[in-house]
Amino acid sequence: MATGTILQKAIDLVTKATEEDRNKNYDEALKYYEHAVEYFLHSIKYEAQGERAKESIRQKCQQYLDRAEKLKAYLKKGKKKPVAAGDEGTKEEKKSDSGDSDTDSDPEKKKLQSRLEGAIIIERPNVKWSDVAGLDLAKEALKEAVILPIKFPHLFTGKRIPWKGILLFGPPGTGKSYLAKAVATEANNSNFLSVSSSDLVSKWLGESEKLVKNLFELARQRKPSIIFIDEVDSLCSSRSDNESESARRIKTEFLVQMQGVGNDNDGILVLGATNIPWVLDAAIRRRFEKRIYISLPEEHARATMFKLHLGDTPHTLTEDDFKQLASLTEGYSGADIGIIVRDALMQPVRLVQTATHFKHVRGPSPKDRNVIVDDLLTPCSPGDPDAIEMNWLEVESDKLCEPLVTMKYMLKSLSTTRPTVNEEDMVKLEKFKEDFGQEG
8 A cells, every 4th residue: 555545544444433433333443443543653654744743643543542442441341331432431430440450551551562463473383393403402402491391390390490591593594593483383382472673673762662571571471482582683782882772771671571670581481593692792691591502504414404405306316315415515504405405406497498308208197196197298308219399388287297306406506506604603603602602
C-alpha cells in the first residue's frame, strides 16, 4: 500500500469501528479499532510531516486505543450491561479495575508488548540434534542448560540452578543460529523468542528501554522460555564516553533485566550469538555465564555436512568420495560447504540447459517415483549411438530424467568456491576462547 493512503485507510477503519460500536457489535468494533491503531502508528512512522501532525495523530490513536481496551475488558468479563462509549464505568467497576495487574491497567505497556509479539518470532523450529553435525560439547552444554531442568526439575533445587545465559561465539557460518533452533526444537515445553536488535531499538525517547523490559516480561509470562538474540554484539557492545545516551540506556536496561535486583529470571535462558565477541561489554560478558566457542567443523563433521546438504537428491557419491571432499575443505565453514553443494546441485541443471543431444533411458517417472517408464530423456554427448539432436525446450516436462550429481560436479564447484572465514578473525576468536570461553 502506498504511504499516501495509510492515513485515509486508518480513518476509514475508525469510521467502521465507531459505527459498529454504536450498533453494539463490540467484537467487530474491537477488530476495527485495533486495525485502525496499527495504521495510525504506521502513518506516524512513514507519512506524517511535522511534529504537530504526529502529535495530533498520537492523541487520536490514544483515544481509540483506550476505547479498544474498554471493549476488550467488557468482552472478556462477559458483562450483561454494555459499556457506553466514553463511559468510565461504575464505582464498583473502577474499584475492581484498580485491583488488576499493571499489565491490564497500562495500555502503553500492552501496546509495546503487542508490538514486540509482532516483531518476535515465537516459533517451534523443526531442527533436531542429529541435524547438527559435530559440536558435541556445545550440544551437551545446551542440554545441561535447557533440556535437563525441564525434564528433571527436582535435580535443580537449592544451590544447584541451571545456567541463565549462554553465549555462542565463533566464525560466521558455523551453525550458531542453527544450534539455537535445535535447542528450541528439543525443549518441547519452552517458548522460543527470536529477536533482533532492530526490534528493540526505537527513535522515540525512552521507548527502547521499555521494549527491552517488556521483552523479558513477555518471556516471564511464557516461561519456560528461551530468548535468542542473534548478532548480540550490535546491541551490547562496550560502553564508552562518546556513545549516544540512548545506546547507553538500552545496554543498562539489558544488564538490569538479565541479572538485576528484583528480577526473577527462573525458567528463562538468554541465548546470544556473535561473530565478534571481543566487542561485547565486560558486564554483558559476565552475565553470559557459559561462553561456548563454535569452531570451524572438523573433518568428520564436514563429511556429514556434505551428506546432510545433498539430502535425498540422486547422486553417485560413495563414502570414500565424502571423505575426500572433507579432507579438501579444511578451513571451510558449514555455510561454505552448503554453498559448494548447492552449486554442485545446479550442475545437472546447467547440463540440461546447454545439451544439444538427448537419449531415451529407463527410470522412475517424475510424476510418480514408484512408476518405472522407458521413454525418459536425458542429456548425452553427440557421439552417443542413441543420441537424438534436440534441446531442452523440445523435451516434455514429465519426460526429463535428471542427470545424477557426481564427484566431478562436486570437485568443480569446490574449485570455484573460496572459504569466507578470515584468518585474522580466527586468531582473535582463539584468543577470546583462551581468555573467556570454552571449546564447543
